[in-house]
Amino acid sequence: MDKPIGVIDSGYGGLTVATELMRQLPKEAIYYVGDSKRCPYGPRSVEEVRRYTWEMIDHLLTFEVKMIVIACNTATAVVLHEARQTLAIPVVGVIQPGAITAMKVTNNQQIAVIGTTGTIKSQAYSLALSSISEDVQVESLACPLFVPLVEQGIIAGEEAELIVKESLEPLQNGTYDTLILGCTHYPLLKPIIEHYLPSHVTVISSGEETAREVSSVLFHHSLNRKAGQMPQHRFFTTGEAKPFKAFAQDRFNLLSAKIESITLDHRLKLER
Amino acid sequence: MDKPIGVIDSGYGGLTVATELMRQLPKEAIYYVGDSKRCPYGPRSVEEVRRYTWEMIDHLLTFEVKMIVIACNTATAVVLHEARQTLAIPVVGVIQPGAITAMKVTNNQQIAVIGTTGTIKSQAYSLALSSISEDVQVESLACPLFVPLVEQGIIAGEEAELIVKESLEPLQNGTYDTLILGCTHYPLLKPIIEHYLPSHVTVISSGEETAREVSSVLFHHSLNRKAGQMPQHRFFTTGEAKPFKAFAQDRFNLLSAKIESITLDHRLKLER
Structure with a gap:
């Protein structure tokens, strides 16, 4: 299935999962959202983490991702169960x-x-x-x-x-x-x-273990991408694109990563 | 869920998977079938491997197992796809x-x-x-x-x-x-x-990797056993119980393993 895999994190950390996904599943396209503007999530209230996480998920759903990977432990702890029950696509936490x-x-x-x-x-x-x-x-x-x-x-x-x-x-x-x-x-x-x-x-x-898990889940749901074309990854950040790009390049060798700065505020959609 | 996990193999080899399951998932009960009488499967025809594997699966289904683990590579290659499409419970291959x-x-x-x-x-x-x-x-x-x-x-x-x-x-x-x-x-x-x-x-x-995969699949299907009681494992062999018991004890330290000798020949059930 040609659709991308959606990956979300409070900031840069989920790139450890995203790059492992690219390495272990080189055919798959990854769409990443990092909420750097509101990072860190760790000290935030459960309700805040829940709201921000759903905003990232909603953003990715507009691209019809075939799976959501919550590449943030704090967000996994708060939202995984609810997301698995709410969404029709598989959701994997860390x-x-x-x-x-x-x-x-x-x-x-x-x-x-x-x-x-x-x-x-x-x-x-x-x-x-x-x-x-x-x-x-x-x-x-x-x-x-x-x-x-x-x-x-x-x-x-x-x-x-x-x-x-x-x-x-x-x-x-x-x-x-x-x-x-x-x-x-x-x-x-x-x-x-x-x-x-x-x-x-x-x-x-x-990171490594979650990528391995995603690979299993793709197989069990027959969702592996078949096409031979190079996958096109996309990276979204709620912060500024420039420092995100520098980080992605320097720390993860993502030299050609295209970074898009976005605003997340889908208040109306969040009445779940 | 209190039901056992079914594990099948052409003989003793699947015990490497079964013992890893016991180690990584100590709450789960394992029901094992080893087809030692007709082992090895490697040189057999696809049709033979298919028939024998379904006979083992059918035997385990009588115990309402919650999952089937095909702990034999030869049988996985032949039957996994068909078993996943046919059975309502998850099937994991090696x-x-x-x-x-x-x-x-x-x-x-x-x-x-x-x-x-x-x-x-x-x-x-x-x-x-x-x-x-x-x-x-x-x-x-x-x-x-x-x-x-x-x-x-x-x-x-x-x-x-x-x-x-x-x-x-x-x-x-x-x-x-x-x-x-x-x-x-x-x-x-x-x-x-x-x-x-x-x-x-x-x-x-x-063995290790399949046990890890079973653990993931249990979680994704919410099938983990909750009960605190010690799980009761059972071992079935189409060969003689005595050498099986000796092997299980000597090589896998399964000291209290109860081995039951069975006959598999469910010809009537195999019109799939």
């Missing part, structure tokens, strides 16, 4: 793929999760994991500084190292053997995060 | 999960696949991979001796090493960076197989 993979990887059933305040507060990972196994123990830690850091493009150097080190301090003596990066921004800090974790810990990145 | 994971893992888009003669002849992996990407190159090799070896319990020692070494000879100078074990028996030979492959090659085991 929480379940990470949780399922953690169950594959862990040997001692002790899993740590780091994420935004909103994601950790929602207990979405703990709930996802305990729905799979009653024996699994989950240690959760909010790292509220990581998203602002990444959105400012600070993903290496002294400042990033110091913030990561201090944020991860509470996890230094844990017995977990697997850690989920419960935010799509965090893979950009992965080298530093791994450096400050005990060396035996396996780090799971939502 | 080919797609391995192919999707290979796309996640490979860096150079060159993937090798080893399997039974039937699986390799069916080109099921090449088709699955090329449906995802046109750039991927697939090198396929049939290793017809591996299943009989494993079914005889020979998974270590000189004989196993010699057979693996000679079988893998054609892959010695390949440029692939990822190899799919395209048969659920092969993970039992994984240490030897890895020993005789170039060291940079990542080996993907269908």
Whole structure:
């Protein structure tokens, strides 16, 4: 099916999912919306996150996307269930793929999760994991500084190292053997995060796992794109196009990415 | 949902999938059928494989399983499409999960696949991979001796090493960076197989990946088992219960596995 896959995020972080989708599913066209103007979502109220997320989804639905990927943990925690029940197309979030993979990887059933305040507060990972196994123990830690850091493009150097080190301090003596990066921004800090974790810990990145999940869902719904033409991706941001383009180029090597600045405010459509 | 997950295989090989399911989805009950009497399926005709596979599925349907896992590559290649179209419950095969994971893992888009003669002849992996990407190159090799070896319990020692070494000879100078074990028996030979492959090659085991896929499908269909009671697994074999029990105990640590010997011959039901 020739239609694009829609991907949404609060900002740049979902690009870790989008670029993995392009790599693992090179035939598929990706339409991306990043709500950089209102990023970060982590500290926002559930109602705000819900409204903003639906605005992004509504924008993508105007292009008849064949699937929605909520590439933001905070938005997944708030909206996934409702979106799956409301929309006729498949909706994939970033929480379940990470949780399922953690169950594959862990040997001692002790899993740590780091994420935004909103994601950790929602207990979405703990709930996802305990729905799979009653024996699994989950240690959760909010790292509220990581998203602002990444959105400012600070993903290496002294400042990033110091913030990561201090944020991860509470996890230094844990017995977990697997850690989920419960935010799509965090893979950009992965080298530093791994450096400050005990060396035996396996780090799971939502981006790769979600792309893998999307590939499964496409197959199960017979939605894979058949056409041989190069897919045309599109990127929308509620912020300014220029810094988004620079970020996409520098951090994700998306050299020819076309960035379109948009306004989201579909108040009338949101009476769901 | 309290119903069991049905798993079928030509013999013991699917136990690599079943035990991974028990590990990754500890709340779920697994009902397993191994057609050891008529194993191996690899050299059989398409019509035979089709008939035998449906006999196993029909046996499991009498227990109202909530999902069928075709844990045999040969049977997946022949029956998956038909079973997905015929049955009202989800059906998961072992080919797609391995192919999707290979796309996640490979860096150079060159993937090798080893399997039974039937699986390799069916080109099921090449088709699955090329449906995802046109750039991927697939090198396929049939290793017809591996299943009989494993079914005889020979998974270590000189004989196993010699057979693996000679079988893998054609892959010695390949440029692939990822190899799919395209048969659920092969993970039992994984240490030897890895020993005789170039060291940079990542080996993907269908068992782990299929269990991960089942976990996704359960979630997407809201079929996860909620109950806290220990799940009761059942194992059926068309062969003798005693060697099956010994194999399950020795190789998979299934110490309390209850093995039931059954006869499959549902000729009247097979007019599909």
